[in-house]
Amino acid sequence: MAERPGRGQNVKNGKSHGAAGEDRRRRRRKKRRHGRLFKPIRYAVALVAILLGVGVFFKITNIQVEGNVIYSDEEILGAAGLREGKSLLLAALEAADGKICSALPRIEVAEVRIKAPDTLIIRVTESQAAAYLAYEDKYVEISSGCKVLAIVEQAGSLVVNGLQPEEPEAGSMLKTAEKDEARLACLAQLLKLLENKKLISDVTDIDVSNLTDITFKYRQKLTVRMSGYDKIEYKLEFLTEILDRIGEEAGGVVYFTSDKEGHYIPE
Numbered sequence: 001m002a003e004r005p006g007r008g009q010n011v012k013n014g015k016s017h018g019a020a021g022e023d024r025r026r027r028r029r030k031k032r033r034h035g036r037l038f039k040p041i042r043y044a045v046a047l048v049a050i051l052l053g054v055g056v057f058f059k060i061t062n063i064q065v066e067g068n069v070i071y072s073d074e075e076i077l078g079a080a081g082l083r084e085g086k087s088l089l090l091a092a093l094e095a096a097d098g099k100i101c102s103a104l105p106r107i108e109v110a111e112v113r114i115k116a117p118d119t120l121i122i123r124v125t126e127s128q129a130a131a132y133l134a135y136e137d138k139y140v141e142i143s144s145g146c147k148v149l150a151i152v153e154q155a156g157s158l159v160v161n162g163l164q165p166e167e168p169e170a171g172s173m174l175k176t177a178e179k180d181e182a183r184l185a186c187l188a189q190l191l192k193l194l195e196n197k198k199l200i201s202d203v204t205d206i207d208v209s210n211l212t213d214i215t216f217k218y219r220q221k222l223t224v225r226m227s228g229y230d231k232i233e234y235k236l237e238f239l240t241e242i243l244d245r246i247g248e249e250a251g252g253v254v255y256f257t258s259d260k261e262g263h264y265i266p267e
Contacts (some may be wrong), residue, residue, distance in 0.1 A: 060086050061118040070106050070126050079103035080112065080122065100124065105149050105171040128226035130191055130200060131158045133165050135175075140165045144195040146174040146188045158200070160187060162209025185209045186229040190214070193236055202248070218243075221267075231260055238262040 063084055065073040077083065080096040093112050100110040100122070108127040115121050127143035132155035134140075139155040142148055148168045163183050166175045176184045187208050194200040199218070206216040214226040218239075226235055237257055242254055244262050251267040 051147055059118060060084050060120050063120045063122065065113075066121065066123045068126065071104055071124075075102060075104065076107075076110075076122060076124060080110075081121065082122075096122075101147075105147070108145055108147060110178055129156055129187050130195065131160050131187075131206065132156055133160045133163055135165045135168060140168045140174070142174050144191040144200065146184065146191065148174055148182050157204050159205055161205070161207045163187060182211060182229075184234075186211060186214065189229070189232055190216075190226075193233055199235055199236070199240070199242060219248060221249065223253045225253065225255040225257045227258065227260075234260065235262065245252075 024076055046226050060082070061084060063077065063082060065076050068076055079100045079102075081099060082096060093114075096112045096115070097110040100112075101107050106127045107124050109125040111121075112121045113121050127145070127147055127149055128140050129149055130144040131142050132139040132152070132232075133142065134149065134155075137157075139152050139153050140148055141150045141156075148165075148170055150170050151168060163180055164174060166177055168174065174184065190206065190208075191200065194203055202219045204217045204220060208214055208229075212228050214227075214229055224239060226232065238256075239254055239262075242262070246252075246264065246266070253265045254262065256262050256263070
């Protein structure tokens with residue numbers, strides 16, 4: 001029987017079409033694998049482009065310094081390591097405030113923030129001397145936040161007893177021996193509350209040597225015996241109420257019993 005060419009040709013073409021289809025599928029699979037391999041690279045390149053774009057967009061063209069009296073703008077900028085024309089991405093803003101406080105002892109708090117589109121604002125709170133602690137033959141001057149401001153020859157009016165500074169350095173926080181950490185924490189709390197209640201300028205001779213009998217003088221006439229260092233804020237509120245009643249020039253003793261009850265004994 002004679003072969004029917006048309007049928008045989010169809011079979012041959014079917015095999016060719018099958019091989020071609022398999023080649024196309026292999027190429028698609030290869031393309032997908034390559035896509036998966038290069039996708040993270042594309043993302044990384046896009047991220048770098050975005051970051052570089054943001055860095056240019058937020059380039060510092062203007063810097064404002066606020067709250068400074070003791071230090072000049074130039075001293076604060078130098079301590080922060082910031083300058084006009086510098087990219088904010090390279091400015092290390094989070095580290096700048098710490099650099100300012102460390103390099104300039106009389107800066108208590110520094111805040112660095114961006115004001116769009118291209119302005120940097122540095123706002124500082126300068127430290128004031130709050131208390132003095134004896135150290136060797138000198139005194140350590142500290143702020144109400146217990147930051148060391150300076151080592152000085154003479155003390156001011158508020159001298160702290162019962163606490164020994166350990167390797168004090170201007171610009172750092174006050175440190176003591178481990179056994180005195182509770183006394184330091186008590187002093188820090190007391191100084192900050194006295195400042196907040198606007199009493200600190202009239203307080204002298206704080207003694208934290210006995211944590212169950214913390215004392216200080218108010219205007220050299222009134223002795224305040226805090227007993228323990230718990231509920232200090234409540235005790236100072238009681239003190240302000242007593243001062244409102246007796247007048248700030250009155251003398252005597254204000255003391256607190258173990259149950260936190262306050263009493264006043266006039267001179």
